[in-house]
Amino acid sequence: MDGAQRLGFYRQMVRIRTYEETIRGNYHADKTPAWDIGAGLIPGEMHLAAGQEPVAVGLCAHLRDDDAITGPHRPHHLALAKGVDMHRMTAEIYGRVDGLGRGRGGHMHLFDPAQHFSCSGIIAEGMPVAVGQALAFSRKGTDNVAVAVAGEGAANQGAFHEALNLASLWKLPVIFIIEDNDWAISVPRDSSTPIKSNAPRGAAYGIPGERIEGNDVETISDACGRAVARARAGEGPTLLEIHTVRLWGHFEGDAQAYRGAELAVAESHDPIPIYEAKLRAEGLLDDAGVAAAKAEAQAEVDAAIAFALASPVPDPSTLSDYVFA
Amino acid sequence: MTVTETVAPSTRRLSTAKALSEGIAQEMERDDSVFVMGEDVGAYGGIFGSTGGLIDQFGPSRIIDTPISETGFIGAGIGAATEGLRPVVELMFVDFFGVCFDQIYNHMAKIHFESGGNVKVPMVLMMAVGGGYNDAAQHSQCLWASFAHMPGMKVVVPSNPYDAKGLMISAIRDDSPVVYMFHKGVMGLPWMAKNPRSIGPVPEDAYTVPIGKANVVHPGSDVTVVSLSMSVQHCQDVAEKLDGEGISAEVIDLRSVIPLDREAVLESVAKTGRLLVVDEDYKSFGLSGELAATIVEHDPTMLKAPFARVTYPDVPVPYARSLEQAALPTRERIEAAIRSLVRA
Numbered sequence: 001m002d003g004a005q006r007l008g009f010y011r012q013m014v015r016i017r018t019y020e021e022t023i024r025g026n027y028h029a030d031k032t033p034a035w036d037i038g039a040g041l042i043p044g045e046m047h048l049a050a051g052q053e054p055v056a057v058g059l060c061a062h063l064r065d066d067d068a069i070t071g072p073h074r075p076h077h078l079a080l081a082k083g084v085d086m087h088r089m090t091a092e093i094y095g096r097v098d099g100l101g102r103g104r105g106g107h108m109h110l111f112d113p114a115q116h117f118s119c120s121g122i123i124a125e126g127m128p129v130a131v132g133q134a135l136a137f138s139r140k141g142t143d144n145v146a147v148a149v150a151g152e153g154a155a156n157q158g159a160f161h162e163a164l165n166l167a168s169l170w171k172l173p174v175i176f177i178i179e180d181n182d183w184a185i186s187v188p189r190d191s192s193t194p195i196k197s198n199a200p201r202g203a204a205y206g207i208p209g210e211r212i213e214g215n216d217v218e219t220i221s222d223a224c225g226r227a228v229a230r231a232r233a234g235e236g237p238t239l240l241e242i243h244t245v246r247l248w249g250h251f252e253g254d255a256q257a258y259r260g261a262e263l264a265v266a267e268s269h270d271p272i273p274i275y276e277a278k279l280r281a282e283g284l285l286d287d288a289g290v291a292a293a294k295a296e297a298q299a300e301v302d303a304a305i306a307f308a309l310a311s312p313v314p315d316p317s318t319l320s321d322y323v324f325a
Numbered sequence: 326m327t328v329t330e331t332v333a334p335s336t337r338r339l340s341t342a343k344a345l346s347e348g349i350a351q352e353m354e355r356d357d358s359v360f361v362m363g364e365d366v367g368a369y370g371g372i373f374g375s376t377g378g379l380i381d382q383f384g385p386s387r388i389i390d391t392p393i394s395e396t397g398f399i400g401a402g403i404g405a406a407t408e409g410l411r412p413v414v415e416l417m418f419v420d421f422f423g424v425c426f427d428q429i430y431n432h433m434a435k436i437h438f439e440s441g442g443n444v445k446v447p448m449v450l451m452m453a454v455g456g457g458y459n460d461a462a463q464h465s466q467c468l469w470a471s472f473a474h475m476p477g478m479k480v481v482v483p484s485n486p487y488d489a490k491g492l493m494i495s496a497i498r499d500d501s502p503v504v505y506m507f508h509k510g511v512m513g514l515p516w517m518a519k520n521p522r523s524i525g526p527v528p529e530d531a532y533t534v535p536i537g538k539a540n541v542v543h544p545g546s547d548v549t550v551v552s553l554s555m556s557v558q559h560c561q562d563v564a565e566k567l568d569g570e571g572i573s574a575e576v577i578d579l580r581s582v583i584p585l586d587r588e589a590v591l592e593s594v595a596k597t598g599r600l601l602v603v604d605e606d607y608k609s610f611g612l613s614g615e616l617a618a619t620i621v622e623h624d625p626t627m628l629k630a631p632f633a634r635v636t637y638p639d640v641p642v643p644y645a646r647s648l649e650q651a652a653l654p655t656r657e658r659i660e661a662a663i664r665s666l667v668r669a
């Protein structure tokens with residue numbers, strides 16, 4: 001992997017983290033003094049992906065605009081790495097008419113047809129949809145791939161197993177990615193899943209499965225590259241479980257009392273400083289490079305927020321629009 | 326119909342969430358066969374506080390955190406119930422019923438009938454419902470009519486702490502499956518805007534509130550306002566305001582959709598001649614239409630003014646606040662509807 005590509009990984013991770021940090025700050029800013037989930041410019045649930053950037057960046061390094069991703073309730077990192085327009089995504093998160101869904105969808109329901117990106121708030125239910133996208137690609141004779149991304153909690157849901165079976169039966173170009181961040185809200189992985197790795201579950205459906213430890217963007221990129229190449233070559237689906245980390249609460253406002261001492265350990269696994277130190281040690285990055293990456297990301301995020309704030313809120317008279325085509 | 330019941334005197338005030346979990350705890354103390362399972366019901370205490378503190382009192386063998394496998398654990402609740410246990414199973418949001426409805430309507434609801442009454446399913450399936458805090462299309466629905474439409478399940482919908490506890494105890498003791506729907510807005514959560522009515526007096530002892538009996542929460546004579554769950558609180562606020570203007574609205578809290586206390590509605594409408602239904606569930610093919618049919622089947626001449634309803638329009642719940650607020654049965658919409666009914 002060349003230096004430029006590795007620096008690109010770093011910058012993209014910083015870009016995503018800057019986005020999540022800024023949304024987090026703005027989300028809480030106008031919910032004081034009495035914290036109210038429905039108050040402020042960004043109301044409702046907010047699931048942020050700090051710590052999981054390596055998955056999105058490593059995966060999307062191998063995807064084109066016309067490849068598809070179905071994401072879960074925690075979608076920002078995937079959307080940004082895929083190339084979803086940050087301005088229109090942000091306007092959606094602020095519930096504005098210039099949002100991806102004209103303010104109807106919100107942060108768990110981002111749809112960008114230009115990037116074949118979508119997500120859903122119902123656990124595992126995006127996975128069969130990816131199978132259908134792959135079915136469409138194969139019927140059209142393209143070499144596009146569809147990627148279904150979900151948390152380790154989703155791997156105990158029926159839809160996950162049905163999707164794996166279908167994809168394998170029809171030998172479709174699907175990559176199933178399980179982001180194992182050790183937690184499903186307050187339920188630790190070992191309280192939900194009797195096996196240490198979900199990779200062997202692929203074998204039950206004739207699908208190669210691999211678990212990737214370390215939350216390292218380069219290792220993840222290599223594994224995703226192999227899976228994407230296999231799918232493009234018509235060799236069928238792959239299941240990858242990527243061990244990552246959830247640095248923040250399940251949703252904003254989650255006090256995380258259930259995490260105890262594990263939280264501090266998790267924070268020491270923040271992949272961005274770790275990757276930054278690695279690139280510095282190899283002479284690819286210095287203080288100026290770090291500062292530039294952060295400044296560039298912040299400027300882009302600030303512009304996206306300004307775009308969102310300048311966009312009007314939907315007019316109540318349009319309430320019934322878009323129910324049918 | 327029971328006019329607002331005499332509450333066993335209590336000055337202790339609890340949130341609906343605390344009252345509900347206390348009801349479960351008291352039944353668990355009384356009856357070893359009661360246990361709880363669902364996602365995040367243990368250390369988290371239920372995302373909306375329905376099982377707060379139970380893990381400390383009863384431990385993980387009776388308060389069971391499940392994987393995200395709703396078909397699996399709701400089905401497991403059914404099996405446990407048919408073998409004599411009394412499970413209280415939580416589906417985190419009603420909106421997730423899509424992944425597990427077969428267990429609910431083809432199994433939980435039908436086994437007693439299909440077995441000719443020989444197999445009972447004494448199970449409570451509780452779940453959070455409702456919107457108003459911008460949680461968008463997959464996390465804000467009420468959907469009680471969807472459950473009520475299918476025979477075999479009782480459907481309970483408390484609007485306040487007192488009823489929440491008494492209805493939960495009745496639900497656990499009931500030999501039929503009971504779908505217990507608590508609105509997030511009535512739970513009295515510290516992190517969500519709330520009506521003061523979500524915190525109220527709750528007796529310390531165990532008590533029951535009968536399932537199937539509506540409650541007149543605000544007596545009146547000009548118009549009957551029938552509602553349920555969170556919307557009852559809005560109707561009470563509006564009725565109190567209109568009292569001052571000489572408009573007398575009688576507010577009926579249904580407390581359950583199944584059984585539906587049609588008698589209570591008919592009795593009130595016989596007096597007022599006017600009926601407004603306030604329902605946060607979708608407008609068409611639901612509770613409001615059912616209540617209109619109840620009147621028409623009984624005596625079409627009862628009404629002095631056309632039947633009216635304030636409901637959720639037939640639109641998925643939008644994220645943007647401007648849209649969601651326009652769709653919800655707000656106090657403003659309720660007040661306007663009552664005013665135009667009494668003028669009619």
Ligand SMILES: Cc1ncc(C[n+]2csc(CCOP(=O)(O)OP(=O)(O)O)c2C)c(N)n1
Nearest residue numbers: 074121122123151152153154183184185421
């Ligand atoms: C069918 C369904 N059940 C439950 C939920 C509630 N819920 C939302 S996120 C979540 C935990 C998901 O855990 P995981 O899949 O590991 O993803 P993570 O949140 O850790 O990213 C749960 C239980 C849901 N949205 N959909």
